[in-house]
Each structure stands twice: as C-alpha cells, then as structure tokens.
Amino acid sequence: MTAMMWLAAQRVTEGTMTIGDFVLINAFMMQLFIPLNFLGFVYREIKGSMANIENMFALMELSSGVKNIDNAPDLEITKGAISFNKVSFHYRPDRPIVKDLSFEIRAGEKVAIVGASGAGKSTLVKLLFRFYDPSQGSILVDGQDISQVSQHSLRQVIGIVPQDTVLFNQSIFENIRYGNPEASDAEVLQAIKLAHLQSFIAELPDGAETVVGERGLKLSGGEKQRVAIARTILKRPPILVFDEATSSLDSKSERSILSALEEISQGHTSMVIAHRLSTIVDADRIVVMDHGSIVEQGSHQALLAKKARYFELWTAQLRDQT
Ligand SMILES: Nc1ncnc2c1ncn2[C@@H]1O[C@H](COP(=O)(O)OP(=O)(O)OP(=O)(O)O)[C@@H](O)[C@H]1O
Ligand SMILES: [Mg+2]
Structure with a gap:
C-alpha cells in the first residue's frame, strides 16, 4: 500500500495525475486490503475451530460402559440400606x-x-x-x-x-x-x-x-x-x-x-x-x-x-x- 501511494504521489508532483486520482487509488487499495486482511483472520479461526470440532466428535463417539437399561425406573429410597x-x-x-x-x-x-x-x-x-x-x-x-x-x-x-x-x-x-x-x-x-x-x-x-x-x-x-x-x-x-x-x-x-x-x-x-x-x-x-x-x-x-x-x-x- 505504501509503495502504491508513493508512486501515485510522485505522479501527482510530476503533474501526470490529479489529487483526485491519488484519492481514488487510495480508496481502491483500502477496499482491496481490508477484506483480504479479514480473510486471513477468518482462515486462521476456521483452522483453529476445525481442530476443536475434531476433538469434540472424537469425544462424542465414546460411549460409556455403564448404561441404563431401557426405561429404567427411579430408585425408590426408603431407609437407605x-x-x-x-x-x-x-x-x-x-x-x-x-x-x-x-x-x-x-x-x-x-x-x-x-x-x-x-x-x-x-x-x-x-x-x-x-x-x-x-x-x-x-x-x-x-x-x-x-x-x-x-x-x-x-x-x-x-x-x-x-x-x-x-x-x-x-x-x-x-x-x-x-x-x-x-x-x-x-x-x-x-x-x-x-x-x-x-x-x-x-x-x-x-x-x-x-x-x-x-x-x-x-x-x-x-x-x-x-x-x-x-x-x-x-x-x-x-x-x-x-x-x-x-x-x-x-x-x-x-x-x-x-x-x-x-x-x-x-x-x-x-x-x-x-x-x-x-x-x-x-x-x-x-x-x-x-x-x-x-x-x-x-x-x-x-x-x-x-x-x-x-x-x-x-x-x-x-x-x-x-
Ligand atoms: N482405573 C483403574 N484401572 C486399573 N487399576 C486400578 C484402577 N483404579 C484402581 N486400580 C487398582 O485397584 C487396586 C485397588 O484400588 P483402590 O483405589 O480401590 O485402593 P484403596 O483400597 O482405596 O487404596 P488406598 O487406601 O490407597 O486409597 C489398586 O491396586 C489399584 O492399582
Ligand atoms: Mg482409596
């Protein structure tokens, strides 16, 4: 971005570009770089989340060795023997x-x-x-x-x-x-x-x-x-x-x-x-x-x-x- 702005500034001083062109180039550059930057951020986030999701699914696939029988009734406690x-x-x-x-x-x-x-x-x-x-x-x-x-x-x-x-x-x-x-x-x-x-x-x-x-x-x-x-x-x-x-x-x-x-x-x-x-x-x-x-x-x-x-x-x- 700095290089582009530097070149544009030179053209303006040479008189081959107007101040308007300079502002236009600046605006284009910003519109391009902000989404690109964001994409990098999202990519990193997704990679991180994928690792967590994999761990979570591995955990969810584990089943406990101790299972309730079907329609297990509740324990009725009377005295506690x-x-x-x-x-x-x-x-x-x-x-x-x-x-x-x-x-x-x-x-x-x-x-x-x-x-x-x-x-x-x-x-x-x-x-x-x-x-x-x-x-x-x-x-x-x-x-x-x-x-x-x-x-x-x-x-x-x-x-x-x-x-x-x-x-x-x-x-x-x-x-x-x-x-x-x-x-x-x-x-x-x-x-x-x-x-x-x-x-x-x-x-x-x-x-x-x-x-x-x-x-x-x-x-x-x-x-x-x-x-x-x-x-x-x-x-x-x-x-x-x-x-x-x-x-x-x-x-x-x-x-x-x-x-x-x-x-x-x-x-x-x-x-x-x-x-x-x-x-x-x-x-x-x-x-x-x-x-x-x-x-x-x-x-x-x-x-x-x-x-x-x-x-x-x-x-x-x-x-x-x-
Ligand atoms: N999850 C496990 N997998 C394999 N062996 C185990 C496991 N838990 C305990 N043990 C073994 O079972 C034996 C009995 O363990 P337990 O914890 O019941 O002893 P404890 O009588 O409570 O001893 P302490 O007085 O030191 O607490 C031990 O020798 C232990 O090595
Ligand atoms: Mg013990």
Whole structure:
C-alpha cells in the first residue's frame, strides 16, 4: 500500500495525475486490503475451530460402559440400606481387585472400611456409585439392584466425599453450590460453616468469590477436602460415603469436622473409609479388607478382642503415635 501511494504521489508532483486520482487509488487499495486482511483472520479461526470440532466428535463417539437399561425406573429410597452380594470386580481381567465380597450396611448404620492401601476400598465406592458394573454379583440399595435403576436417581441419593476432590475452575461458593444447585445462599453459607471453611474464606481477599484454579490447584489438600465436605453437607443425601474425607486435615480441624459430620449423618446410612483408625472407633461395624476380600468384621471392641488383623493395625498405629 505504501509503495502504491508513493508512486501515485510522485505522479501527482510530476503533474501526470490529479489529487483526485491519488484519492481514488487510495480508496481502491483500502477496499482491496481490508477484506483480504479479514480473510486471513477468518482462515486462521476456521483452522483453529476445525481442530476443536475434531476433538469434540472424537469425544462424542465414546460411549460409556455403564448404561441404563431401557426405561429404567427411579430408585425408590426408603431407609437407605446397602448390600453387596458376592461382588467380584476387575479393571483388567488378569488382575482381580474385588473377590466374591459380601456385606451389608443396615439402614442408619455407620460402617467403616479399613485395610491396606490398594485393598480395593475406593473401588467399592466406585461400584456403589455405579462408575463400573461388577463382573459378578450385585449391589442392592433398599432391595433394588442398582444396575436396574436409573443412574441419575442412584447418584441423587448418595453423597460422596471422594479421596481426591475435583473442583471446577469457579468460585468457592459455586463449587459448594454444585452439591445442590437449588440451594439458597443462606444454605450454602450454613454448609461453609459446618465444614469449618469460614475462617479460611475470611482470610481471602475475594472471600467466597475466590476462583479456585483448574481442578482446585489453588487450594491446599485440606481446604479442598473441606469444600467437598461442604458440598455433601449441602446435598444432604440419605446415604453418605466418606473416602478418606479428613485425611489431609490437622487433628484439631479433623475433630471438629468429624463432630459436624456426626451430626449430619445422624439417622443416615454412612460408609466411612479411613486409614486413621482413631476416627472410626465409634462405627457400628468395622470391615477389614485385604486384597479385595473381607478378612474380619465387627465392632471396635470385638475386633480388638480377636487379636487378629485389626488388632495389628491398631497397635501399629498406637505405637506410631506414642
Ligand atoms: N482405573 C483403574 N484401572 C486399573 N487399576 C486400578 C484402577 N483404579 C484402581 N486400580 C487398582 O485397584 C487396586 C485397588 O484400588 P483402590 O483405589 O480401590 O485402593 P484403596 O483400597 O482405596 O487404596 P488406598 O487406601 O490407597 O486409597 C489398586 O491396586 C489399584 O492399582
Ligand atoms: Mg482409596
């Protein structure tokens, strides 16, 4: 454009062109270059979008291994009893994870599951939430096989505080509200209080509006756990599952949150997975797992009296503490 204008300006000074010609050339050039420029921009945009569209279609073509049966009825929850019937499960056929495992959680009971790392405790939670279907056996909630009811209704009645919480890159407030999108602001604030988050939130410049970063990377492990607990408190489901829910907290916060959880789980069925045995001594029943099977179960006192697996775990932890 500069070259053309330079040539035209020379012709004008030589007197072979008029000022009008100069303006005409300028106008032509602009009309030509602006659309050309725009075309380049659109081309780049389209290329970028095509890459995204390809990814999206690849994702849409994936189908989930766990499917609703046709016209699946909703789960009818009455009391919230859970029963695992001879459940076997493997992620890969050559490595069984859960082996012919049966146990029951009666309505309103608090059952703790303990055992070595990798025993398959979190896998039981995934099976209960129906992220996977058992390869054999069945899981019943209030007498209904969970593979025969709609997944939505099943997940509605179970609240999980998972071992590794995933947060959305949104404000803390919205992340908690995710537990129950219909909750009012006052209810969310109440949940924040019960999960002992208010003093942490008060320290933040943006308060509850602080954005937590991708997957929640701007929060500490304990803070993330408390957000997950607040979520579950807000959901108030009939069945509660805690998978190492307080493992990243200091002893003092842990104690106060446990008492809050105690209050909330009053009258609800709950399943608690814990490594720190001191947090589950009050459970109605303790199930000890090893390599995908149950090795013993009973109350804290009964298991101690047996002087077997649980007794070993307990004395080992006591020794560490002293
Ligand atoms: N998605 C997966 N694919 C393949 N193997 C898996 C998968 N998830 C877990 N496993 C394996 O299954 C076994 C049981 O895992 P699980 O998470 O249930 O253990 P856990 O008892 O919860 O242990 P921890 O106390 O460390 O949380 C582990 O050995 C693990 O390697
Ligand atoms: Mg686990």
